[in-house]
Amino acid sequence: MKPAGTIKIAILGGGIAGVAAAYELAKMQRAGLPVEATLYEAGPRLGGIVETHREAGFVIECGPDSWVTEKTWARELAVELGLEDEIIPSNDHWRRTYVLQGNQLVPMPDGMRMMVPADWAALLNSPLFSTQAKLAYLREPRRAEELKAAALPPDQDESVRDFVQRHFGDEVALKLAAPLLAGVFGGDIAHLSARSVMPAFLEMERERGSLVQAVQQRARTAAGRAAVFTSLKSGLGTLIERMAATLPADWVRLQTPVLSMDPVEQATAHTGVRWSVRTQKHTVTFDAVVVATPAPVACELLRPLDARLSELLQMDASSAIIVAMAFTPQQAANLRLPRGFGFLVPQQQESAPHNALLAATFVDQKFSHRVPEGGVLLRAFFGGATAPQLLQESDAALIALARKELGKVLGKLPEAHITLVRRWPNSLPQYGVGHLDRIAELESRAQAFAGLRLIGNAYHGVGLPDLIREGRAAARSLAPA
Ligand SMILES: Cc1cc2nc3c(=O)[nH]c(=O)nc-3n(C[C@H](O)[C@H](O)[C@H](O)COP(=O)(O)OP(=O)(O)OC[C@H]3O[C@@H](n4cnc5c(N)ncnc54)[C@H](O)[C@@H]3O)c2cc1C
Numbered sequence: 427m428k429p430a431g432t433i434k435i436a437i438l439g440g441g442i443a444g445v446a447a448a449y450e451l452a453k454m455q456r457a458g459l460p461v462e463a464t465l466y467e468a469g470p471r472l473g474g475i476v477e478t479h480r481e482a483g484f485v486i487e488c489g490p491d492s493w494v495t496e497k498t499w500a501r502e503l504a505v506e507l508g509l510e511d512e513i514i515p516s517n518d519h520w521r522r523t524y525v526l527q528g529n530q531l532v533p534m535p536d537g538m539r540m541m542v543p544a545d546w547a548a549l550l551n552s553p554l555f556s557t558q559a560k561l562a563y564l565r566e567p568r569r570a571e572e573l574k575a576a577a578l579p580p581d582q583d584e585s586v587r588d589f590v591q592r593h594f595g596d597e598v599a600l601k602l603a604a605p606l607l608a609g610v611f612g613g614d615i616a617h618l619s620a621r622s623v624m625p626a627f628l629e630m631e632r633e634r635g636s637l638v639q640a641v642q643q644r645a646r647t648a649a650g651r652a653a654v655f656t657s658l659k660s661g662l663g664t665l666i667e668r669m670a671a672t673l674p675a676d677w678v679r680l681q682t683p684v685l686s687m688d689p690v691e692q693a694t695a696h697t698g699v700r701w702s703v704r705t706q707k708h709t710v711t712f713d714a715v716v717v718a719t720p721a722p723v724a725c726e727l728l729r730p731l732d733a734r735l736s737e738l739l740q741m742d743a744s745s746a747i748i749v750a751m752a753f754t755p756q757q758a759a760n761l762r763l764p765r766g767f768g769f770l771v772p773q774q775q776e777s778a779p780h781n782a783l784l785a786a787t788f789v790d791q792k793f794s795h796r797v798p799e800g801g802v803l804l805r806a807f808f809g810g811a812t813a814p815q816l817l818q819e820s821d822a823a824l825i826a827l828a829r830k831e832l833g834k835v836l837g838k839l840p841e842a843h844i845t846l847v848r849r850w851p852n853s854l855p856q857y858g859v860g861h862l863d864r865i866a867e868l869e870s871r872a873q874a875f876a877g878l879r880l881i882g883n884a885y886h887g888v889g890l891p892d893l894i895r896e897g898r899a900a901a902r903s904l905a906p907a
Contacts, residue, residue: 432460436703436712438684440467441474443881444718446897449669468683478663483798484752485661488848492655497891507668515653522766541602542637544645562595567636574635583859589620605770609785612744612809613856622857659795699876714877714904721884738868743852745813749828751842755800767792782812783831821847855884
């Protein structure tokens, strides 16, 4: 029995957003606040897309492998969880990413911040771009005033392709921006919202006109020199495990998908509305509901409440398939990989019109603590338009495909000690042009339902730091006054 006056909160979905919300509520409870929560997770474990497989000295990320250092919320959480000694930067002294052209790996120039160069010499010496593209880069700072005047006001949106093209032309947009963003969103830059996925660049444009000038100035500061990605020695799964360990045991319901949630017309002192949450076996009443499921599930749950709310949340989502291959030192003895973090595969190139390989990571070079000394860990990331077909393939077929595609570039691969396949269907919501306006309307409509909070990767960012921030903020917003 809950003590009288306790606020009861249901959290639907145990991905990082939902677990962060539960973690914050447990912290509030330990601080003496009258709150309690039930975390419903459809699957057999917490973490959702965050999953770390540890075996034989290998630390294999099945989903995200790091967070963007600049966004501080993940680091803050890690420190709070006592994981300060576990935090590791990406090995930026080896930060080189290649772009596949034909079957050749062409390095991205050093010092790029996405598609913006901080180092002129590296850019001009790079074989990646044509003379025309290099001239477009060189002209960009001189066009600062014109570009500033062309910048859209903060409340207007355009596609990533239009934005990048305005600064550097279409070659840079297709050759670099497209595969870089495909590696994050699996999407098409002609549809992705610049305002949602690259707000920092838009702000630079509004302030200075030239992105090159802004990035070069920033590169001279300490923040500009910090490692781009951060992770944990034992893998990102540790964040989930540590948060989960702080939750009261009776808060977590695994393998319990929520089938429906309905507001019950019954006022309480705290929230005004109560919520009836139905699973296969039980129906339980709560004072508030935090919906942290993937967007397609949230759409279904919200439809009976408000069809427009559900419609606003309908968005394309792309699928991802990860194939990881871990080689022992003996197996890797004859494997010669280029120095760097991995490579991107532009989808436009003629040689790869049906190639679903979007990127490959040389994991042991990107981060320390991922392999036993001398071991090698490779990760292939498949996605894009052909992903729906690939999702139907067997593990064996996907492993064979990964070996073939990586083998074309890196030479024949030895047998791997561990191979692992993960399918993440419809896991990456596509923030199309106008996304933030739709989300603003959605959030304003959702306010009509007291005690309802919507969090997860469909709203304000797909990266882990954003989701941690969102989950914790949602929990705090439900704190008793
Ligand atoms: C391959 C890949 C690589 C990525 N790499 C990075 C990276 O390096 N860095 C980064 O910051 N981000 C990365 N991302 C993005 C990031 O991992 C995700 O955006 C994030 O993990 C999503 O978290 P979430 O809590 O919103 O959703 P999810 O992790 O999808 O969790 C939602 C949970 O809800 C559960 N659920 C579904 N239906 C129900 C129901 N009816 N009732 C109860 N529970 C339900 C699901 O089982 C799931 O556990 C990557 C994503 C992918 C797919």
